[in-house]
Amino acid sequence: MKLRLGGGGMQRIFKQTFRIQEGERLLKASRCYLSTTAGPIAGLLFISTEKVAFCSEKSLTISSANGGFIRTPYKVVIPIEKIKRVKESQNIDKPKQKYIEIVTIDHFDFWFMGFVNYDKAFKTLQKSINTSQQH
Incomplete structure (x- = not known):
C-alpha cells in the first residue's frame, strides 16, 4: 500500500486508516518522517x-x-490525553533540521522530523493538546 491523494485528500486517508471518534476533527496533516531504531520512516502525521x-x-x-x-503500513496512534509533553528540538550542527518530540504519560517518546511546514505542525499540535486539557 502506498498512500495516494485523490478525491477527499488527507481527510479521506485519515478516515480510511484510523478509527475516528464521533465529533473528531482532523486539524492538520503533514508529510514527515518518524524516527525509529531502524531509521526514519516517511509518512503522514495527522x-x-x-x-x-x-x-x-x-x-x-x-x-x-x-x-x-505480510505487508502492512507502519502506524502509530497517540491519544491526545496520553501526551505528557511536546518538545521542539533542532540539530545544533544543522539548525534547519527540526524535530518534534512527543512524550507520553507512560514514558514512550516519538520523534518526528522533516516537516515541510514545521512551525505550523508544532503549533497545531500544541493547540490540540491545550484544547484537550481544558475539557
Missing part, C-alpha cells in the same frame, strides 16, 4: 482533536507467525 496518528507512505514487510511475510 493531528486531530482526539489523537496524533502516523501512517507510513509505503507498507513494510514483516514476518508473520506462520513463517511467511
Whole structure:
C-alpha cells in the first residue's frame, strides 16, 4: 500500500486508516518522517482533536507467525490525553533540521522530523493538546 491523494485528500486517508471518534476533527496533516531504531520512516502525521496518528507512505514487510511475510503500513496512534509533553528540538550542527518530540504519560517518546511546514505542525499540535486539557 502506498498512500495516494485523490478525491477527499488527507481527510479521506485519515478516515480510511484510523478509527475516528464521533465529533473528531482532523486539524492538520503533514508529510514527515518518524524516527525509529531502524531509521526514519516517511509518512503522514495527522493531528486531530482526539489523537496524533502516523501512517507510513509505503507498507513494510514483516514476518508473520506462520513463517511467511505480510505487508502492512507502519502506524502509530497517540491519544491526545496520553501526551505528557511536546518538545521542539533542532540539530545544533544543522539548525534547519527540526524535530518534534512527543512524550507520553507512560514514558514512550516519538520523534518526528522533516516537516515541510514545521512551525505550523508544532503549533497545531500544541493547540490540540491545550484544547484537550481544558475539557
